[in-house]
Amino acid sequence: MxxxxxxxxxxxxxxxxxxxxxxxxxxxxxxxxxxxxxxxxxxxxxxxxxxxxxxxxxxxxxxSREAVISELQRLIATHINLIANDAQARVATWASKQDDLNPGDRALAAILARTLAYGIYAEATPDELGMVTRYLSTPDKMLPERDATHVFEIVSDSLDDLTAAIAHAQTHKMLTPADPHDRAVMLWAALQGSIDVLRVVQRGGRSPHTNLTRHMIETLMVGWGADHATLTHLTKTIIDHDLARVERTTRDLxxxxxxxxxxxxxxxxxxxxxxxxx
Amino acid sequence: MxxxxxxxxxxxxxxxxxxxxxxxxxxxxxxxxxxxxxxxxxxxxxxxxxxxxxxxxxxxxxxSREAVISELQRLIATHINLIANDAQARVATWASKQDDLNPGDRALAAILARTLAYGIYAEATPDELGMVTRYLSTPDKMLPERDATHVFEIVSDSLDDLTAAIAHAQTHKMLTPADPHDRAVMLWAALQGSIDVLRVVQRGGRSPHTNLTRHMIETLMVGWGADHATLTHLTKTIIDHDLARVERTTRDLxxxxxxxxxxxxxxxxxxxxxxxxx
Incomplete structure (x- = not known):
């Protein structure tokens, strides 16, 4: 590409x-x-x-320098959406071969694939991700209106694709009904928070569960009505089979x-x- | 004080x-x-x-300038823990007068009080909060080891108090059993993520649910086994009675x-x- x-x-x-x-x-x-x-x-x-x-x-x-940074952020955001798409496609291929998975389970697996890939990318490449997400904790006054809009624009594709995956799982009654876009924003926010906090907490000397990101995703989905045992099984399989792995680099683009x-x-x-x- | x-x-x-x-x-x-x-x-x-x-x-x-900033962050973190304590005490006083609340409900209300107060403070005073949390999205390389440790130290009291509230709710079987400290870290991470993301998403032109923070808290707690109807009822009461209000300023300290x-x-x-x- x-x-x-x-x-x-x-x-x-x-x-x-x-x-x-x-x-x-x-x-x-x-x-x-x-x-x-x-x-x-x-x-x-x-x-x-x-x-x-x-x-x-x-x-x-x-x-300007800002134009370079802005394009760099768009590049990284494009990359992030591609790795989420890769993971979702890989999980779909795997799921299509599993006789014991119904369409509902496959719909849940798609959400897990996208979000687990994000977590794996974040852990492997914190500096790249930080370039896109650094604005998140910038106080309003420091953040020019243009940049706030820009950040949202560049994550928009990823959010839309995650929204579609959540809507699909809701259609299959694997999650309770609710606005899927609100849920996508919530999942992104929780993921981002866990990525940021985990880093600081680990360095702060305590050793919380290193699977914070994974547990965060599961807990929210259970909170939305997903079956805990099904989620744990799907997550374990995706991790064990390395289905959410990141196979490309931003530089590939x-x-x-x-x-x-x-x-x-x-x-x-x-x-x-x-x-x-x- | x-x-x-x-x-x-x-x-x-x-x-x-x-x-x-x-x-x-x-x-x-x-x-x-x-x-x-x-x-x-x-x-x-x-x-x-x-x-x-x-x-x-x-x-x-x-x-040094860094010593001033460091003390300022400790000051704000102390303030945040005090407003969470205030809210928890206010909710406890209110709950003790409600005949229809059992000890388990009161334990859930304590968690809600602390976390809702944090969200209310964040919305009212983003610049102050940002001074403490700005390090969260700073890439590792940029963050001296001393600062990473410092950030964790100053939020430690708040996390310990939240951990105690979660442990208490687990004792009353209102939440499934799990490490309460891991859950406190997860709740903090999710809250922080929702505070940061909400700000950017709102400015980005979409209007997600403005109650993202509140829904995030509820969803995680449902994910940990809390009864959804009970939580919604408790949250609504705490908000309607303004029990998680912030009555002090950092300057008071x-x-x-x-x-x-x-x-x-x-x-x-x-x-x-x-x-x-x-």
């Missing part, structure tokens, strides 16, 4: 392709910088320095190649960047 | 009292600065300027007076500060 930029229009096809390639290169370096030292480490000056180019050259593609057909994509992308160094 | 500083020792009683008074004055101004423009707005230079004193004078009481006997404490404290201006 090739990542599509939000502001690519108004150019001929070939110019757009070249622009897009250059923007992907810039974003890849920006991702490195931000993962190395947080967003504070990401300045256009450092970005240009790492690429051995002038700041003006970067400006030709992104009008910056590659020209389809990551599912090119396992060397990450090395290719890195080499592409490093060729520019003298 | 007079706030006790963590680093007050090693002085005679009168010196300690004077130091403590001066430290409270500094913290009051620091609280103003931070609530006006976030922690970035809080520098020792601005702090001294606002107090019409030298930076050296501030250094006599706090060795910086006053010499007991806020429960002196309703003018805030004005007194402010005037005390302003007298210093020429």
């Amino acid at each position: 090739i990542y599509i930029f939000s502001q690519s229009g108004e150019h001929s096809a070939i110019v757009t392709l070249n622009r897009s390639r250059k923007m992907r290169e810039i974003l890849g370096v920006a991702l490195d910088l931000a993962c190395d030292g947080g967003l504070d480490n990401l300045t256009l000056h450092r970005l240009a320095g790492r690429m051995k180019r002038s700041v003006a050259a970067v400006y030709r593609y992104f009008p 910056l590659s020209d190649e389809d990551p599912l057909t090119d396992t060397d994509h990450e090395n290719t992308a890195r080499t592409g960047t490093e060729e520019k160094t003298p | 007079i706030y006790i500083f963590s680093q007050s020792g090693e002085h005679s009683a009168i010196v300690t009292l004077n130091r403590s008074r001066k430290m409270r004055e500094i913290l009051g101004v620091a609280l103003d600065l931070a609530c006006d423009g976030g922690l970035d707005n809080l520098t020792l230079h601005r702090l001294a300027g606002r107090m019409k004193r030298s930076v050296a004078a501030v250094y006599r009481y706090f060795p 910086l006053s010499d007076e007991d806020p429960l006997t002196d309703t003018d404490h805030e004005n007194t404290a402010r005037t005390g500060t302003e007298e210093k201006t020429p």
Whole structure:
């Protein structure tokens, strides 16, 4: 899959392709910088320095540091939705082969797949996730209106897909009736809270259940009427079979190649960047 | 109640009292600065300027900007635990007069009181809460080990009191058996997530249920085996009777007076500060 930029229009096809390639290169370096030292480490000056180019050259593609950060967040959010989709598809394939699973169980498994994948991604790549979610705990005054809207826009696809999975489980009467979008927001909020809190609590010296995220998902779904034993069984199977694993990286989205057909994509992308160094 | 500083020792009683008074004055101004423009707005230079004193004078009481922030966070965390205690005590008094409530219902009401008060405080004073919880979404690398430990230390009292309330409800068989501390962490995480997410989602243009926090608490407790109808009834009563209201301010803790006997404490404290201006 090739990542599509939000502001690519108004150019001929070939110019757009070249622009897009250059923007992907810039974003890849920006991702490195931000993962190395947080967003504070990401300045256009450092970005240009790492690429051995002038700041003006970067400006030709992104009008400001904020534009780079904004696109980086959109990139990561796109990635998160893709890994949730991957997990849901993998679980659906597995479930279709299980004779003992009825359509209702499969509907619950889809919700578990999406949310467990989010938790696994968060644990493996806290720095990337933090770039998207850092605004969540920023006081209103500090957060420009534009950014608040942006954060919501970029998580919107993920929320919509989770909403659909929840609605499907409700249709199958595996969950009590309620607004599925409200439930999707609640599940996201609880997941995000557990990811953030777990990190701090673990470092604070106490050792709470390391499965906080998983237990949070199960508890909410039981609270919505799901059968506890069914959920525990489904979760255990998804974890044991590694069905919610994360098989792609955010960097895959910056590659020209389809990551599912090119396992060397990450090395290719890195080499592409490093060729520019003298 | 007079706030006790963590680093007050090693002085005679009168010196300690004077130091403590001066430290409270500094913290009051620091609280103003931070609530006006976030922690970035809080520098020792601005702090001294606002107090019409030298930076050296501030250094006599706090060795660094970080020490001021750290004490400010401890102050707010102390405040949060007090408002949760207030709400729990208020609900207990009310519940003791209700003939139709059994001890088990009262135990559930205590959990609701503490958590609803937290949600109400968060909604009314997001800037204050943000000073304590901002570290939650800070990537590990950005968060010095000392700060991670500090965050956990300052929320520890609140978590312990919530743990006791949950354990009590479990003893009364209103919740299924489980580690009550793990559940307290889960509830805190879910609350914090809903507070953060609600703010962003609301500004993002969608209007999810504004009672997200309340529904989150109820859903988790139902997930732990509580009766839904009982919870809804208790929550509605606590909200309708305003039993989880917040009656004190963080600034009260910086006053010499007991806020429960002196309703003018805030004005007194402010005037005390302003007298210093020429």
